[in-house]
Amino acid sequence: MNHNQYYVYILTNRSNKTLYIGFTNDLRRRVLEHKKKLVEGFTKKYYLNKLIYFEKYLEMADAQKRERQLKNWHRDWKLNLIKENNSDFQDLSEGWYDDIDKIN
Secondary structure, X not given: OOOOOEEEEEEEOOOOOOEEEEEEOOHHHHHHXXXXXXXXXXXXXXXXXXXXXXXXXXXXHHHHHHHHHHXXXXXXXXXXXXXXXXXXXXXXXXXXXXXXXXXX
């Protein structure tokens, strides 16, 4: 992934009940941090480590603005956005880390 890009992303848990919205310049690294529970707080407490939606931006300000916008949306709006792109709530990061144990 290009580090000159920014990502707004949505995570959920196994039951797809709780949503978390964040932004980063390295989506693969950030999702891995959530999966390994390296991020203290809300995502760790509620086991939010399943990537179900993301958008790319070239400018950090645009990504931050979109993150704030999505956080202010009603839950149904967020769910509709996700369903338009990922109707089965599949983990979009599936397969990203298959070789991670071979690295170290």
